[in-house]
Amino acid sequence: xxxxxxxxxxxxxxxxxxxxxxxxxxxxxxxxxxxxxxxxxxxxxxxxxxxxxxxxxxxxxxxxxxxxxxxxxxxxxxxxxxxxxxxxxxxxxxxxxxxxxxxxxxxxxxxxxxxxxxxxxxxxxxxxxxxxxxxxxxxxxxxxxxxxxxxxxxxxxxxxxxxxxxxxxxxxxxxxxxxxxxxxxxxxxxxxxxxxxxxxxxxxxxxxxxxxxxxxxxxxxxxxxxxxxxxxxxxxxxxxxxxxxxxxxxxxxxxxxxxxxxxxxxxxxxxxxxxxxxxxxxxxxxxxxxxxxxxxxxxxxxxxxxxxxxxxxxxxxxxxxxxxxxxxxxxxxxxxxxxxxxxxxxxxxxxxxxxxxxxxxxxxxxxxxxxxxxxxxxxxxxxxxxxxxxxxxxxxxxxxxxxxxxxxxxxxx
RNA sequence: UGUUGUCGCGAG
Numbered sequence: 001x002x003x004x005x006x007x008x009x010x011x012x013x014x015x016x017x018x019x020x021x022x023x024x025x026x027x028x029x030x031x032x033x034x035x036x037x038x039x040x041x042x043x044x045x046x047x048x049x050x051x052x053x054x055x056x057x058x059x060x061x062x063x064x065x066x067x068x069x070x071x072x073x074x075x076x077x078x079x080x081x082x083x084x085x086x087x088x089x090x091x092x093x094x095x096x097x098x099x100x101x102x103x104x105x106x107x108x109x110x111x112x113x114x115x116x117x118x119x120x121x122x123x124x125x126x127x128x129x130x131x132x133x134x135x136x137x138x139x140x141x142x143x144x145x146x147x148x149x150x151x152x153x154x155x156x157x158x159x160x161x162x163x164x165x166x167x168x169x170x171x172x173x174x175x176x177x178x179x180x181x182x183x184x185x186x187x188x189x190x191x192x193x194x195x196x197x198x199x200x201x202x203x204x205x206x207x208x209x210x211x212x213x214x215x216x217x218x219x220x221x222x223x224x225x226x227x228x229x230x231x232x233x234x235x236x237x238x239x240x241x242x243x244x245x246x247x248x249x250x251x252x253x254x255x256x257x258x259x260x261x262x263x264x265x266x267x268x269x270x271x272x273x274x275x276x277x278x279x280x281x282x283x284x285x286x287x288x289x290x291x292x293x294x295x296x297x298x299x300x301x302x303x304x305x306x307x308x309x310x311x312x313x314x315x316x317x318x319x320x321x322x323x324x325x326x327x328x329x330x331x332x333x334x335x336x337x338x339x340x341x342x343x344x345x346x347x348x349x350x351x352x353x354x355x356x357x358x359x360x361x362x363x364x365x366x367x368x369x370x371x372x373x374x375x376x377x378x379x380x381x382x383x384x385x386x387x388x389x390x391x392x393x394x395x396x397x398x399x400x401x402x403x404x405x406x407x408x409x410x411x412x413x
Numbered sequence: 414u415g416u417u418g419u420c421g422c423g424a425g
Contacts, residue, residue: 001414003414003415004414005414006414006415007414007415008414010415033414034415035414035415036415037415038415039414039415039416041415042416069416070415070416071415071416072416073415073417074415074416074417075416076417077417078416104417105416105417106416106417107417108417108418109416109417110417111417111418112417112418138418139418140417140418141417142418143418143419144417144418145418147418147419173418174419175418175419176418176419177419178419179419179420180419181419182419182420183419208420209420210419211419213420213421214419214420217420243421244421247421247422248421250422251421273422274422275421275422276421277422278422278423279421279422279423280422282422282423285423308422308423309423310422311422311423312423313423313424314422314424316423316424317423317424320424343423344424345424346423346424347424348424348425349424349425350424351424351425352424352425353424355425378424379425380424380425381424381425382425384424384425385425386425387425
């Protein structure tokens, strides 16, 4: 019971509650089991609370709870996701030192870490090692390698990898197909991607919503709006396709079509989602049509879709870029009043606007407010500030910001 | 009850 509760707390992002529960369990007579510890370790590490995670790990061992294979695998994944390749591999050696044999999940996690770091060569070395170790690669292994290849622009090798997977009697699933279709499209081979889509439809693999999203985006971006429409009709019955189409259109510069669809959906009372509405607002803002952007903001709320931090960030950014910094600052206040917490992107948009307007002192104040709220700046934030100060001739201040950036452990990119 | 792969929203 406690363990299940712990898991749901972790998964819903209520990490502090999960930690409290863990404390209570440790103090009480019902000690947490390895599952509870693994769940909390994984989630803490995943959201970057590295130090707390190591404390919990030490406490777990001290309480006599022994990490199992799943614990190690979870650590590899969560540490690897933070970009710490060496840290992930350290767990891999540690687990072997205490006698655990890596399984397919371990190898897949490591291969994924390497692919994410664009080290496909090393990923293939792990693949070989896995095979030598008698561990049988599965569809996930192959898909990860496939993705690694497409991501690094090696589309031909990716196609070969797909064939190899089939030869290895590994049946490609919808994710494998989606990965390759997306890769083909990104390398400019839209037609080949479409052919693969038709092939999968004809065979045992049913396309899913992700497949349709990938293709609709591709068609819109290549000015093949009619093809995107055709696809959306094919998916009729699924109300979400309309939102997805609206989003695709907005992001590809077909703002008018997107707006028409939006208005249509509002009138018909069809379900809208906030991400699609945000795409449209952003598209309209980029097209310098702020009136329409605000209209969508109003209409979506009437239709029962609440604005999020992203919605406000788009609007704040658009105000800044139209030299309406005062309004942008006001809007930041409004969102806070509504209980919507600005995040690092929101603050950075405003800071950048202030810097570009030459209000460097104001920018510093906003940066201070952000920091006081416990939000750290990232590479984008610092680069805005440094550029701003540099342009204003405040070289010393620029250098101070640079030092603050290094002190905060933020790497320039 | 915990761990691995694909897609759409915002900042320099």
